[in-house]
Amino acid sequence: MGMLKSVRITVAALLIGVLPGCAADQKPPPVMAPCDATLDAVLGAWARAGFSGSVAVSTGGRFDCLAGYGVADDATGTRNTVDTVFSIGSVSKAFTATAILRLADAGKLSLDDRAGKLVPAVTGPVAEATVRHLLLHTSGVGGSIGADDQPLDRAGAIAAINRLEQAFPPGTDDAYSNAGYTLLAIIIDTVSGMSYRDYMLQHVLTLPGGVVGGFWHGRPAAAGPVAAGYLDDGEPGRSNDFAGPYWTTEGSGSMAMTTKELATWTHALFTGELAGLAGEPGHTVGEGRSHTLGGWVAFDASVYGRPIVAAAGGGGDVGHNTAVVWIPGRDQVIALSSNRAVLTAEELLAATVPALVAGEPLPVPTAPAGGGDPAALAGKYSLETGGSFEVTIVDGRARIEASGPDAVSVLFPPRGRFSARDLRGHEQRVLGVLAGRTREGREEREAVADRFGPVTAVTGGGTVVADGEMRTYVTMTTRDGPRLGWYAVDEHSTIEGAELPAGPPSLTLVPVGTGRYRPDDPAGTGPEVTLEFDGGRVTVSGPAGTATARRPG
Incomplete structure (x- = not known):
């Protein structure tokens, strides 16, 4: 599953200055609108450079731009449109957090309730963490509880959460945690009086204008044609036909929708229709960024000259990527989803930031020189x-x-905020994990052994920066031969992502x-x-x- 990396949400007031916006105090009814000619020309150039997906921009609740670019499915030749459905990956956390805030508003729970109090079956180290800690990724328990396509029921999810190790006492540090949001989904399932999915449908996805979105796997499914995803090597990603049960991703990355639906929901959230506190900074993570109680990342004015909040995430082995930005001073939402790794939604946003902040025309990609053999x-x-x-x-x-x-x-070579020393440190942590120095590492070796035979050696193959995270390549020597793959871990040596086997x-x-x-x-x-x-x-x-x-x- 793709996860929101705070450092990658380098998104600013996207498209500000090139959109026909309206004043923040105007509330016209939402309408569908094509992008204006200037913006469409720029987005078309990025589409020719590799962007394939959909774009939705609204100001004051009125859509300024709804457009699709590229092919949604190579097998059928279907194009991406405003109605194409994408997995939104870790943006799902904002929806789970909204459900928690609604339950708190209703007096069903307190943000300071311990997880073990709300769900007595939770008895591991995370039982002492509060709901607030889980929302802000400060519970001390990071990582995930299994592969996205691993069938896991509710009881199995609780058992997996109970086995997780705690890297630090709750509230003393931060570690991005899919498992923490799965636990929040279990809390919703426990205290709401209905299942997690039923509660999400009735209290989070249903707006005055109707239901927006749904789930990537299972029901209620998002309505509309679904985009196929394509991975780094161009091969198709996993489809949405996994039979479940779905608790490995429930709460943390299980939702899907169109960009129009995502923009509609985001506007409703931040204009008070769903829950309070959604965009309020809750835990500072540095460089002008804070995790919020609503599952977003808040940027203060020091970063882009004005406060914004954003969320982003990929569908992991699905091949989708989504990014959404709320600019409160302009009552504006920008939502993008992509279905190819060539140029993701997040990368398109990142490429436009310098010009947008400087008030300059949006950049267009430079065409290659051509020629050669x-x-x-x-x-x-x-x-x-x-x-x-x-x-x-x-x-x-x-x-x-x-x-x-x-x-x-x-x-x-290292670039951006990552130095050569950072890459070396990451490789050492990965090799330590795979040597079995943590419980998670021992369980990972056992999982590899179950699939490929006993692991007799693990050797490092170098570290790269990809999708905003460090990934160390390793070769695992097994009974069935060597297997190349990569692992991403955080500073506490918790596995954040992995692919095995993988190409170089x-x-x-x-x-x-x-x-x-x-x-x-x-x-x-x-x-x-x-x-x-x-x-x-x-x-x-x-x-x-x-x-x-x-x-x-």
Whole structure:
């Protein structure tokens, strides 16, 4: 499951200054509207660069822009439209938090009630955490309780939560927690007098204008045509036909809807139709950001010049990504969803932020120079230090994979807030977890052994920054052979994400001159490297210097 990483919500007052907005005190009825020509031209350019999904923008409850771009399903050729349904991943947490706030308003619970008091079956370390701690990711218990497609009933979810270790006493630190929001869903299921899904339908998803959205798996399902998702390698993601039970993602990432529905619901939430306190800062996490009681991230005016709140998340192995922003000073909502990893909704937002904050025209992606003969690049290139690069041709374009920690560090140098030291520290934590130094690590090894046979060795394969998080690649030697995969852990060594097996880290290349290539990265969020091919060798240049690899012979 994709998770909201606070650092990745680098979204500002998107599209402000290019939208035909209306005054905040006007409340016209919502209407459907195409994007104006200027905005549509910009979004069209980003669509040609790889964005595939839907966009919804409203001001004062009136839609200024509703549009779809790209293909929703390659098998049928169906296009994305304003009615296309996407998994919203961790944005689901905002809906669960709203349910909790509504129950608190109704006197069914207090935000200072302990989890163990509300659900007596919860007896593990998290039992002492309060509802407030769970909402703000300060319970001390991070991570998840299983794979997204792992059938798990309510009792099994409670048992899994009871087994989780606590990294710190409640309220003394923060650790992003899917498990904490699953526990909130169990609390809703316990104290509301109805099932979690029934409560969500009746008290959170139902607005005066009707029901918005639903669930990705099972019922009540979101109404409308569903987009297929496509992963980093272009392969289809998991569909929405998982038979359940669904408690591995319930509360933390189980919902789906259109961007129009998400924008409608967000406006209703922040204009007081659903719950109070939704956007109020609750726990500061640094750099002008705070987790809120409503499951959002609040940015103070020091970040973008005006306060905003935002939520974002991916559907993990579904291949969807969603981001939504509320700008209170303008009564404005921006919601985007995407169904391809080439250019996600979050990346599109991140690419527009500098211009938006500066009041400049929205940027458009730069087209590659073209030319060159990608087929001539194909082959394996070896570094003297032991690692290698493999160049293949996919759909007429060069794609390069890195194998070995030295090759990975060259092709994927640290960038942004992550330093080389951060990447080394992350790799050490991952290897420690997989060596069985934590209960979660021991359980992960057992799960791998159940699938592939006993694990006899784990070796590090380098660390990259992807989707706003550090991912360390490892090779697990098992009875059935070596298995490459990656793990993401937090500073407390709690597993936040994983994929096993997985392909090597790779980049698609575009020509920028004779023999020179750069990553196909229109949003500017990828590695800052240039590759120069000359005969049987490739020289990779980046912030830390250059390295040359050669083909045999």
